[in-house]
Amino acid sequence: MPSRGMEMRGRPGPLASAPLGLSMSHARLKNLVIVATAAVLLALGVLVARLLWRGELMSVTAAEGVVTRAADVAQSLLNRHLLQVEGQITSLGELMGQDFLDVGDADRTSRALREMTAHSFTYRNLLLADTGGMVWASAVETRxxxxxxxxAAQLQAELKPDAASILGPVPHPQTGELMLVMVRRIPSGAGRPDVLAAAEIPTALITSALAPMVNPSALRIRLERADGLVLAAGPGQEELEGRRLPAPARMLAREASVVRSPNRQGGGDVFATARAIFYPGLFAVAVLPEQVALAEWFHIRQRVLGGGALIAALVLAFSAALLIALSARQRAAWEREAASRRLVDAVESLPDGFVLWDAEDRLVVCNSRxxxxxxxEEGLLVPGYRYEELVRGWLARGLYRVRQPAPLEVQVATALESHRTADGYFERELADGRWLRVAKQRVAEGGTVVILCEITAARQTMAALAEARDTADRATAAKSRLLAHVSHELRTPLSSLLRxxxxxxxxxxxxxxxxxxxxxxxxxARHLLALANEVLDIAAMEAHSLTLNLAPAPPAAIFEDALAMVQPLAEAKEVRLSFKAEGLPARIKADATRLRQMVLNLLANAVKFTPPGSTVRLDAxxxxxxxxxxxxxADQGPGVPESERDRLFTDFTRLAPSEAEGTGLGLSITARLAALMGGRIGCADARGGTGACFWVELPLVLAGEDRAEREPEAAPFDAGRPLRLLAVDDVPANLSVLRALLATTGFELETVTEGVAALxxxxxxxxxxRPFDVVLxxxxxPGLDGIETTRRLRAMPGPAGRVPVVALTASAFPEDVAACRAAGMVAHLSKPVERGQLLRVLASLVSGRPAGGKPAGDAASEELGALRPLFLAELRKRLDQLEAAGTQKGALLEALHAIAGTVGHLGEPELVARARxxxxxxxxxxxxxxEMARMLLAELRRAVRGFMAVEAAA
Known part of the structure; x- marks a missing residue:
């Protein structure tokens, strides 16, 4: 074990001289593998060559045997066939000598010939002719x-005096089929002239006789003359009959063996041989194409060559694998040596302390750190040093800070137990105030690896960061409280001013x-309130306290409301608004207020940066x-450079100085709301390349028509008496605003300025x-705030504890709304409250029909009545715009959209329906x-004249 440790600390060991010996051994092994591979490949080549030679020799011998046997058999068949014919015509001479055949009686002789022909299958006709070749008796009457x-000339030239001659092939005079003619001179005796006896042999009879021996089917057998003329041929080569082939058949016969030569008909080499038959100058020829004769051998040869190549490839692959393995082994030996040296250098260069103990807690290696x-000291920690001795030295010198004093042996035993069992990370404080992070891990062989890292500076930094975090948290809490109070103080005077x-x-x-x-x-006042709302929204988002109030809502109405809100700003800048909706559902599950806020922010931003006479487009x-x-x-403004688009959605960001007002929070709030809704926002170039296009994608959740989700449960209310309300506010001006808002409703309103008075x-x-129906x-x-007042009110017995309480306050943070709900309030309205919004909440709490006084609808009509001249002027302006639009679709849509909203303020639902x-x-x-637009224009002008007449009469 000590020698191992010394090697790791840098002393040369056996590995220092190993690479040279390993290199020589590997070189010899590589040479041996190469020589063995060459020997195996050479032996394989010789074996394959010998197999190919023997295989081809055997195949050629077999082919020659087939051709030889075919020629021998053909020779025998042709001899027998022709000799049978010759025997017939030779017997005619004997019959004539016995007077069975009479030269003077041609009819009787022809009958006899017919009887002989009828019993023969080797010829078709027997004839007797004079020496000039004129037939005087024939088995076939027509001859x-x-x-x-x-x-006649060929007959006289080729006729032999004492032997039969085979002439032809010639076509039959009547049928045209090719035939051979065997002729023999027969002496008549008694001083009479000689007679020629002839037999007509159709070549088809010879072909049929040769057919059984044509095996294989490509074997060709022919009857040839010595000059190469084909007299008759076996099956499959009848077209050669009567043709003269280039090489004479007698050359084949002279060789008296099978010849491997080019085919006389062309088309490759053949095995051929010839046998002379009984008749001089005639030969039986057998021909077998080489491609057919050696087909099986060619297949076997391919297999032998393929197998040899495969074996050679395997041998080469095996040899290559051996060479690669030897090279890898050599490389690995060098790498092990280099790795051993690198490991020693790496351990020594570690910025942290490193130590390795073996299974018996003896030192293997450690670094100077x-x-x-x-x-x-360096001389103390040497390989083999025991961990127990080291611990005793630490404890004796007081290196570790001991929290609970104990005897030395107890401390040593505790340290040894922890060393042998504890794995993982822990921190330890030294006696001099330094801190160490200890990483300890057992290895597979039973040893232990320990890494020490000094974290004194990190601990100090963490303490400083913790203090800074606490300071920041206190500042954030103070900021939230300040914003809450500022919100209340801003909304209270703005509420009075707005009302x-x-x-x-x-x-x-x-x-x-x-x-x-x-x-x-x-x-x-609304503008100032909107700026305050933006700042408060940002604060709520930063505090992660902004929540969504999801409820069924019509998306089309949300978009139309946003367009209506931004319409005055657009008209002031002479900017047209365009809206296009495709496939919007009737109702979706969404926070309608926040969705409207997002659309309104984008529309207002687009109108601000769009030049007069341009169009802002909203597509859903x-x-x-x-x-x-x-x-x-999408707008038609200057657009947004692509490099600046990411900055658009950060707080208080305005890309360039502009005359347009704003805090730079609208796009930031929209982006935060989109993320809160699980969606995303982006900016791109508008269509046509002019302007910017801001898009938002939100998850779509459809909502049903559940009435319980849309309308709060109404409290019981006696419609036979006026609605009794109690308003609690410490600012008298706010109470005056409430009285003004509810002056025409007929409600009984009682006001107090503190919580105790309310109770x-x-x-x-x-x-x-006479209990109150609703408490605002x-x-x-100051004193008893609204939250505590509501709790005490809920604790009161009887009807007083059940009265609905509505928060009417400038405190608009989500946590404020949650606190109001937790205290027992049923609704929350932020100042400044809209009259219609207040009446809707009261109606939802008391079934919506106030008793006594004028109906809420009448009061709203009276308030709108004062603005009727303004609405009529606006309507006349829009009608002029509609008339000037002509047939331009965009201008017509813009004018009709504005007209529908204006007519609605005048209280004409039928005209609104027509316009829509x-x-x-x-x-x-x-x-x-x-055309429908022109008709509507005429109808609206008549209506305007009627409105003007009513106004004049009033």
């Missing part, structure tokens, strides 16, 4: 009196100019897979049998839509 088929951290402006704008006794100034004051579509609601707002009023009303409660009040119907027809591109 009498005609010359033989052989020309470990010795420095442990304060141990007062609305009240003054509805006073018909004031001049029109003053009412317009009041409307302008209200718009300014639905994607099915996945289910998404996507809306786009007393509720108790008195309950004792007198401010939240942030024409608008739908234009959007659907119906053919008669422009």
């Amino acid at each position: 009498r009196g005609r010359p033989l088929a052989i020309p 470990y010795r420095a951290l442990m304060g141990v 007062l402006a609305e009240r003054l704008g509805g006073e018909t006794s004031l001049p029109v100019a003053q009412r317009r100034q009041a409307v302008l004051v209200g718009a300014t 579509t639905v994607h099915s897979s996945p289910a998404l609601l996507r809306f786009e707002v 007393e009023a509720a108790a008195v009303a309950a004792r007198e049998g 409660m401010d939240v942030m009040m 119907g024409v608008l739908k027809a234009l959007q659907d591109e119906e053919p008669g839509a422009p």
